[in-house]
Amino acid sequence: MRVRRQQPVNTGIDPVAAADKLLAMPFTTATLHFFRGLARNNRKPWFEAHRAEYDGVVVAPMRELIEEMDVRLASFAPEITGDPKRSMFRIYRDIRFSKDKSPYKTHAACWFYHKDGSRAVGREAAGGGAGFYFQIAPGSCFTGGGMWMPPKEALHNLRDADHPAARWLRLQSFTLGRELRDAQALGARLPALLAADFRLIVPLVRWINDVLGLQAAERR
Numbered sequence: 001m002r003v004r005r006q007q008p009v010n011t012g013i014d015p016v017a018a019a020d021k022l023l024a025m026p027f028t029t030a031t032l033h034f035f036r037g038l039a040r041n042n043r044k045p046w047f048e049a050h051r052a053e054y055d056g057v058v059v060a061p062m063r064e065l066i067e068e069m070d071v072r073l074a075s076f077a078p079e080i081t082g083d084p085k086r087s088m089f090r091i092y093r094d095i096r097f098s099k100d101k102s103p104y105k106t107h108a109a110c111w112f113y114h115k116d117g118s119r120a121v122g123r124e125a126a127g128g129g130a131g132f133y134f135q136i137a138p139g140s141c142f143t144g145g146g147m148w149m150p151p152k153e154a155l156h157n158l159r160d161a162d163h164p165a166a167r168w169l170r171l172q173s174f175t176l177g178r179e180l181r182d183a184q185a186l187g188a189r190l191p192a193l194l195a196a197d198f199r200l201i202v203p204l205v206r207w208i209n210d211v212l213g214l215q216a217a218e219r220r
Helices: 015-020 029-040 044-049 051-073 152-160 166-170 190-211
Strands: 108-114 131-136 141-147 174-180
Touching (some): 029 051, 044 051, 051 131, 051 190, 131 190, 141 190, 152 166, 152 190
Antiparallel strands (some): 131 141, 141 174
């Protein structure tokens, strides 16, 4: 599927000023240090003993990143939103059907989603759509977008859609993304990097959402 660069809409936001804005509380090496410790000690007593560290070096910078990306999205994908209280994925793993009973994820991630759809993702996420994703973990940082494992009805609608790249619609997920070096995920300039990547994925996100009845917007 060929992705074209999306032209920004006029929202009154100065793109130069936005690009130069730096995070006040970025992810740091302390963030990666916490997840390395959690990977070695994936147990509730250890996590509870380090909860303040988790809140300080993982949750706080993630919430600031979400707020900053929500502002930036208004300039090129206003229908996609980030909410500090809803965009960050919980750290608790769903272990109901897993042989691995480790209670915690060893990464942090957030999801930017269509304002008129559900924020949920995956097979059981009725009403959801395409959006943008960021993940941070030691040696496993990632940015991308699209729709992962759509529910049955959404998958059926996408496969029935008329598109010149119809052969790709036989897949189970429709995503684009890339791995980041740890150093790219750390520091105050992360929002500019994510915004540049997200812009390239906007055509895919908007095509999926349009098929699912979630419309693009020119402004908020």
